[in-house]
Every structure is written in structure tokens, then in C-alpha cells.
Amino acid sequence: xxxxxxxxxxxxxxxxxxxxxxxxxxxxxxxxxxxxxxxxxxxxxxxxxxxxxxxxxxxxxxxxxxxxxxxxxxxxxxxxxxxxxxxxxxxxxxxxxxxxxxxxxxxxxxxxxxxxxxxxxxxxxxxxxxxxxxxxxxxxxxxxxxxxxxxxxxxxxxxxxxxxxxxxxxxxxxxxxxxxxxxxxxxxxxxxxxxxxxxxxxxxxxxxxxxxxxxxxxxxxxxxxxxxxxxxxxxxxxxxxxxxxxxxxxxxxxxxxxxxxxxxxxxxxxxxxxxxxxxxxxxxxxxxxxxxxxxxxxxxxxxxxxxxxxxxxxxxxxxxxxxxxxxxxxxxxxxxxxxxxxxxxxxxxxxxxxxxxxxxxxxxxxxxxxxxxx
DNA sequence: AATCCGGGGCC
DNA sequence: GGCCCAGGATT
Numbered sequence: 001x002x003x004x005x006x007x008x009x010x011x012x013x014x015x016x017x018x019x020x021x022x023x024x025x026x027x028x029x030x031x032x033x034x035x036x037x038x039x040x041x042x043x044x045x046x047x048x049x050x051x052x053x054x055x056x057x058x059x060x061x062x063x064x065x066x067x068x069x070x071x072x073x074x075x076x077x078x079x080x081x082x083x084x085x086x087x088x089x090x091x092x093x094x095x096x097x098x099x100x101x102x103x104x105x106x107x108x109x110x111x112x113x114x115x116x117x118x119x120x121x122x123x124x125x126x127x128x129x130x131x132x133x134x135x136x137x138x139x140x141x142x143x144x145x146x147x148x149x150x151x152x153x154x155x156x157x158x159x160x161x162x163x164x165x166x167x168x169x170x171x172x173x174x175x176x177x178x179x180x181x182x183x184x185x186x187x188x189x190x191x192x193x194x195x196x197x198x199x200x201x202x203x204x205x206x207x208x209x210x211x212x213x214x215x216x217x218x219x220x221x222x223x224x225x226x227x228x229x230x231x232x233x234x235x236x237x238x239x240x241x242x243x244x245x246x247x248x249x250x251x252x253x254x255x256x257x258x259x260x261x262x263x264x265x266x267x268x269x270x271x272x273x274x275x276x277x278x279x280x281x282x283x284x285x286x287x288x289x290x291x292x293x294x295x296x297x298x299x300x301x302x303x304x305x306x307x308x309x310x311x312x313x314x315x316x317x318x319x320x321x322x323x324x325x326x327x328x329x330x331x332x333x334x335x336x337x338x339x340x341x342x343x344x345x346x347x348x349x350x351x352x353x354x355x356x357x358x359x360x361x362x363x364x365x366x367x368x369x370x371x372x373x374x
Numbered sequence: 375a376a377t378c379c380g381g382g383g384c385c
Numbered sequence: 386g387g388c389c390c391a392g393g394a395t396t
Contacts, residue, residue, distance in 0.1 A: 043391040050382070051391090084380025087394075121393045141391045159375075188391055197389065198385085228387090229377085257379070313386095314380060352381065 005210035011178035017206035018186030021193070026055055028185070033107045033132035034065045040127045041092050041119060045085060048192070054083050066105050068096040077260055077349040084352075086259060091119025109133040122168075130184040136175035138168040139184050143191025149223040150195060153212035158223045195219075231313070235276055236321040237284055238266035238354075240307060240361055241293065246339040247362070248292065249348065257317070262348040264323065264357070265292050265338075271320075285324055295333035296326065303327045308360055312353035323357055 022028065025048065027039035038058060042051045058079050062068040068076070073093055080089035095117035099107055107128075108114045115125035126139030140148075145158050148167040156163050175183055194201045202214045213219040241248035250265045252258050267284050269276065276284075285304050290297040304324035312319040340348070342362055350358065 040391065045380080045390055045392055047382075047390055082381075084382085085392085087379065088392090091393080119393065123392055127391065139391080142389075143391065161375090185391095192391080225388095226376095259379090312381090316378065 007173045008177040010207060010210050011174040011183055013206040013209075014174070014186045014190065015178050015182045018182050018189055022185070022189055023193075026052060031132055033109070033128060034068075035059060036132045037107065037124070037128050038092070040124050040131075041088050042083065044088060044124070046083065050083070054079070064105075065096045065099050065107060068093060069100040069105075073260070074349065078347070081261075081349045082352055082355070086261060086349075088119055090260065094118045095120065107132075109135065111135075111137055127184060130175065130180040134180050136172065136180050138171040138175060139188075140164055140168050140171065141188060141191075143188045143195075144171065146197065146223050147187055147191045147195045147207070150200070150213035150219045151207055151211045153216055153218065153222070155218075155222065155224055157226045159226050229316070231315075232317045233271035234317055234319055235269045235271055236266050236319050237269070237281055237288070238264040238321060238323045238357075239285065239288060239292070239304075240264060240323050240325045241296075241334070241339075242342070242361075243334045243339075245342055246334065246336060247342055247345060248334075248339050249345070250292075250338065257314075258351045260349070261351050261354075263351065263354045266321075268319075281322075281324075285326075289326065292338060293335055295335065299328075308357050310353050310357055319353065321353055321357070323361065 027036055030036065039051065039055055042054055042058070061075070061079055062071055071093070073090065076089050076093045077086060080086055083089075098117055099105060103113070109129065109132075111125060111129060114120060114129060115122070120128075123139050123141050126137040127141075129135040129137040130139055138144075145164070145167060148154075148170055149158060149163065152166065152170060154163055154166065158164065171187065174187075190205065190207070194205050195207075198220065200219055202208050202211070202219060205211065205214075208214055211219065213222050239248065248265050249262055252261050252263060254260055265288060267288050269284065282304060286297065286302060289302060296302065304326055306322050307325045308323040310319075310321045312321060345358055345362060
């Protein structure tokens with residue numbers, strides 16, 4: 001099937017449009033592959049405006065791939081705090097170590113080597129190789145998928161590998177006909193500013209002359225996506241144990257949700273048909289306290305008061321968080337190995353919901369510090 | 375092919 | 386409340 005408009009023509013139109021309309025984003029001021037790699041990783045499923053401050057702070061803290069490789073994982077996570085998808089930070093850190101160990105600290109410019117690094121998938125590989133190294137490797141992200149399913153008028157769900165393959169192949173033809181750096185960024189810029197999800201500005205689009213979706217009048221209906229499942233409902237019962245200026249904390253497991261992040265000691269329970277009763281909650285909190293602070297639990301059956309609540313929505317989970325304070329005014333011992341001074345809370349990497357709760361609770365600390373106020 | 379993995383802005 | 390965002394890893 002021959003293209004209605006030659007690839008060289010459309011590629012040139014797109015690159016010209018990009019030169020005239022590009023936004024001056026921080027990562028467009030450099031060709032440093034490390035900086036571009038950092039930006040592409042942060043931009044995964046994350047908006048440009050959200051990324052900008054993180055990008056500057058991260059590069060200031062870790063200016064080179066060697067600096068990143070030499071950092072502690074906790075420092076890297078702390079710089080990523082609030083950005084979400086924390087595996088990106090852990091993988092980027094691991095990948096930096098591999099670049100130092102296996103590639104002498106030089107970021108590889110070939111698809112096989114770079115694409116093998118942890119956290120580098122097809123998109124990021126194509127983006128870094130085309131933008132930083134000028135190689136004709138397609139970078140198919142959400143923007144490109146939208147632009148090209150419209151341009152080619154593809155109505156099959158974009159989750160299907162065949163659709164992504166068809167799009168990648170079309171992009172490859174354009175890459176071979178133009179400067180890969182500007183073509184890749186032009187495609188994404190077009191998706192971000194003109195070929196937007198709702199009310200696309202087709203009259204301002206350089207690809208309009210060849211756009212099958214626009215010609216068929218179905219551009220706005222594309223791309224087609226599969227429906228999503230409902231989110232799981234999870235109750236989170238957290239403990240606020242503050243004593244003489246120390247607060248009990250715990251680190252989440254190295255894998256799974258919010259891997260490696262810090263939180264108030266908590267139990268997580270998936271919601272069944274019935275809501276948790278107060279007695280259920282007390283029992284769960286007592287069990288947690290027994291593991292966490294045996295000396296406190298051994299002093300007798302403890303009761304709890306709810307001092308804060310929050311709802312937090314993840315992509316696939318709704319968290320219903322309640323923070324409880326153990327009642328009582330004199331504890332025999334507090335295991336300080338599981339606590340940090342209040343002033344040190346800010347140095348740990350917290351998920352958003354806990355960061356907000358702590359800001360709320362640590363402020364009037366004296367009120368809840370069992371060692372200070374009766 | 376489906377699910378897991380954050381967080382925020384917009385409608 | 387649902388949708389989308391410069392996706393990747395795992396099963």
C-alpha cells in the first residue's frame with residue numbers, strides 16, 4: 001500500500017513545523033545523553049510541567065552518570081520523592097552503575113547495549129538514541145501513538161502490539177528521511193500541543209494534508225483504548241507513635257508498591273464485602289504494635305484514637321488511610337532503633353500521602369507526644 | 375495479553 | 386469520577 005504523500009515530504013513538513021513551534025524545554029538545551037536519558041525517564045507517564053523542577057534538582061545533585069552511580073539509593077529515591085513510579089529511580093540508579101562498570105562510564109549509543117539497561121524500554125531507547133545520538137530509532141510514546149493512529153486512521157486498540165508495530169514502522173520511514181533528533185521531538189511536540197486528545201487543532205497541523213483520520217472525520221475518536229478495570233479498595237491503618245521527640249517509622253519492602261519508600265508503621269487490608277469494625281481495627285493495630293514495640297504491647301491491652309485520615313488514589317488501588325495514636329501516657333520503653341527524631345523525618349523518602357500526613361501530625365507534635373503532654 | 379507500578383491536572 | 390500523561394517490568 002503506497003503512501004498518499006511521500007515520506008520525505010511529510011517528514012520535512014514536520015521538522016519545519018517543529019523548528020517554528022518548539023517550546024524551549026530544559027532538556028532541549030543540551031545534547032548530553034545522560035541529561036536526556038534522565039529527562040526521558042522522568043517523563044514516562046508524567047507531564048512536562050511536573051518534571052521540570054525535578055529535572056533541575058536531580059541533575060544538580062547527580063550531574064553525571066558517574067555521580068549517579070556513586071550515590072546511595074536512598075539519596076536517589078529522595079530526589080524522586082513525589083514524582084511517582086519509584087522503580088524508575090531504582091532502575092536508573094542500577095543502570096548508571098552498569099554504564100560505569102560495563103561501558104567505562106560512557107552511555108552506549110547502540111540499540112542493543114542501551115536498550116538492555118534496566119528501565120530502558122523501546123520508547124526510552126528510541127528517544128535517547130534519536131535525540132541525543134541522531135540515530136533513526138523510533139520512539140513511540142502516547143503522543144506518537146495518538147498522532148500516528150490518526151494519521152494512518154488505525155481503529156484497533158493501541159494496546160495491541162500490531163498497532164504499535166505499524167506505528168513504529170511508519171515513524172521509521174520518516175526517520176530515514178529527516179533529522180532524527182528533530183523528527184522525534186517534532187512528533188511528540190505535535191501530539192502535546194496540536195494533535196491533542198480532545199479538540200485537536202487539525203487546521204494548524206503540518207501533517208493535515210496526509211492525515212487519513214482527519215480526512216475521514218474520525219481524528220478525535222482516535223486512538224481507541226481498551227477499557228480499564230475498577231480499582232481495588234484497601235484500608236491502611238497506620239500508627240503515630242511519638243515519644244520525647246522521636247517518631248516510629250518503617251521502610252517498605254524492596255519490591256512492590258512504593259518499594260523502598262518510608263512510611264508510618266502500618267497494616268494494609270484489602271476491603272471485603274463488609275467494612276472493618278472498630279474491634280477489627282483495634283486487633284490489627286495491637287498485632288502491629290506487638291511486632292513493632294513489644295515493650296509497649298506487653299504493658300497491657302492498648303486502645304487507639306484516630307487522629308488523621310486521608311484517601312489516596314493510585315492507578316489501580318484506592319487507599320483509605322487512617323492514622324491511630326496509642327492511648328496512654330507512660331510507656332515502659334520505646335525501641336528507638338525503629339524511630340527517628342522528628343527533625344530527621346524530612347530526610348527520608350516518603351510517598352505523597354504519608355508526606356502530607358506527617359506534615360499535619362509533626363507540626364503540633366507536643367499534643368501527641370506521650371512523653372510531653374498528659 | 376493483562377496486571378502492576380504514582381501522582382496530578384483537567385473535564 | 387474518569388481520562389490522560391515523553392512507559393517498563395513481570396506474569
